[in-house]
Amino acid sequence: MIKLSLSKKVVIFGFIFTFFSSFGQSFFLGLFNAPIRNELGITHGQFGNIYATATICSSVILIWIGKKIDDYRIFYYSFFVIILLFLSSLFFSFINSIYFLAVAIFLMRLSGQGLMSHASTTTISRFFERSRGKALSTIWLGLSTAEFILPVMITYFFLIYSWRTVWQGIAILIILLLPFVIINTIKSVNLDSREIDFNSKNKKTKIKSWRRRDVIKDYRFYIVSLNMLAMPWLATGTFVYQSFISDSKMWTIYTIPKAFMVYSITSIATLFLSGFLVDKFTGRKLILFMNIPLLLAMYVLFKFNHEIFAYIFLGLVGISNGLANVLGSSTWAEIYGVKHIGSIKALTTALMVFSTAFGTAIFGLFIDKGFTIENIAFVGGSYILISLSLLIFFRKTIEPTKL
Numbered sequence: 001m002i003k004l005s006l007s008k009k010v011v012i013f014g015f016i017f018t019f020f021s022s023f024g025q026s027f028f029l030g031l032f033n034a035p036i037r038n039e040l041g042i043t044h045g046q047f048g049n050i051y052a053t054a055t056i057c058s059s060v061i062l063i064w065i066g067k068k069i070d071d072y073r074i075f076y077y078s079f080f081v082i083i084l085l086f087l088s089s090l091f092f093s094f095i096n097s098i099y100f101l102a103v104a105i106f107l108m109r110l111s112g113q114g115l116m117s118h119a120s121t122t123t124i125s126r127f128f129e130r131s132r133g134k135a136l137s138t139i140w141l142g143l144s145t146a147e148f149i150l151p152v153m154i155t156y157f158f159l160i161y162s163w164r165t166v167w168q169g170i171a172i173l174i175i176l177l178l179p180f181v182i183i184n185t186i187k188s189v190n191l192d193s194r195e196i197d198f199n200s201k202n203k204k205t206k207i208k209s210w211r212r213r214d215v216i217k218d219y220r221f222y223i224v225s226l227n228m229l230a231m232p233w234l235a236t237g238t239f240v241y242q243s244f245i246s247d248s249k250m251w252t253i254y255t256i257p258k259a260f261m262v263y264s265i266t267s268i269a270t271l272f273l274s275g276f277l278v279d280k281f282t283g284r285k286l287i288l289f290m291n292i293p294l295l296l297a298m299y300v301l302f303k304f305n306h307e308i309f310a311y312i313f314l315g316l317v318g319i320s321n322g323l324a325n326v327l328g329s330s331t332w333a334e335i336y337g338v339k340h341i342g343s344i345k346a347l348t349t350a351l352m353v354f355s356t357a358f359g360t361a362i363f364g365l366f367i368d369k370g371f372t373i374e375n376i377a378f379v380g381g382s383y384i385l386i387s388l389s390l391l392i393f394f395r396k397t398i399e400p401t402k403l
Contacts, residue, residue: 006188007135010127013185014139017078017120020178022146023089023170024112026236026356027260029105031154034243035163040098044244048364051240054102055357058110059350065110066118066346067212075187078119082178085111086171093167109353117143118349121329123186125345126338127193132330133283137275140325141268144318148264151257207400209337212344223394224331225351226387230291231324232352233359234298234380235317241363245301248373255310263314263321270322283330284398288391290327291384294320298381302374328352335400 004012022028029051037047069077088107095101120139128135157166215221238245242256277286297316300309332348333341366376391398 006193007128009185010123010189011135011138013078013181014120014124014135015142016178016181017116018139018142019146020085020142020174021112021116021120022143022150023085023174024108024110024114024116025143025146025239026113026360027147027239028150028154029108030240030242031151031257032163033240035158036095036101040095040101042098043368044241045364045368046098048240048360048367050098050102051105052357052361052364054105055109055353055360058106058114059353059357061110062114062118062350062353063346065115066122066349067343069119069122069346070191070340070342073190074119074123075182075189078182078186079179081111081115081119082174082182085116085178086175088112089167089171089174093164093171095164109356113356114349114353118345121349122342122345123189125329125333125341126191127189129194129338131279132333133278133280133326134275136278136326136329137271137322140271140322143325144264144267144271144322147267148261151260155254155257207337207402209339210335210344210401211340212347215336215344215347220335220394220398223390224287224335224398225348227287227291227391228324228328228331228348229351229355230380230384230387231294231317231320233355233362234294234383235321235359236356237359237363237376237380238317240360241367244363244367245373249305249307249310251307251310255307256314259310259314262311263318266315266318267322267325270319271326274323274326278326278330282334283327284334286323287327287331287398288388288395290323291320291388293317293323295381295384295388298377298384302377302381331398335398337400 033047088111091107092104095104124135124139125132246253246256293316297313300313332344336344363376
């Protein structure tokens, strides 16, 4: 049997949990948009409103449940998350009304996108220090891997199985595999577990560990957050309403699912690069560049209609996604310390989930009001420019407080 160091086991845990968070991510739930709408007889806007409301509720609950990761060993916390994800996936297969749809989306957004990714990134941010960037980039490969294989796989499964059967299969996979994973990776990890740094000869500068109540009084938190939230709401709107985009651009139903492979490839390539860059230059210095590819993606969506630009568009989104996944966890730990990083990341993850609800709602509202996808892309690009301008103006203040 291969013996692995604790650091490698923690990374394996993070990778697998991040992969399984995909079942609550918008790119995955968006694949079920059309069959669910057709079965329940609801419009794009109605689906968007239900999705947004359920997501907002999940983000509020996440602030409280997410904070508990600072109070319990990650083994017990992650086991709770596994059970919740299993029950949520099983419940999703029984949707037969808009009320069940709302509850199912709430549970999947909370357990999948929220708590699975929260458990993974918080554990990595707390455990690693010297190699935090590389560790974060490695675990986010789990989500990129899921984004690469799941859209095409699920589209293929729809030809063989009903969407309800697909969800039942997901639930079985979760309950059979994930308990085995945590038993063999993080059973011995506690709140004080840290990576062993054999290369450090000098004492590191100690920085202040902020409490969440102090963070929400800090203006820098909101400036950085405005930039961090661009990717979630724009990507979510794109993923959930991919059928609308395909119809608007006159692409086939397979164009965007296939283009997700390019998205995944660019995400993975950027993840590899950003991990090393964060460890060398720090995340807080790199966030200036995070949304530039996303801005270019909005321009592509605004300007071009040929099917080839679906691949260019999602490729650019993938670059920003790769940067955002690493920088989103690293930057908060750099600025505010790791002692209370669980409660801080519960707040930032909740804001991220909330922004995905905003993206779903605003896209749905715009679509029902007759906006074209080009109009929506213009709005998204304007948001990126405004938030980036604020970050550039205040960039010199984005530094940790030294003790």
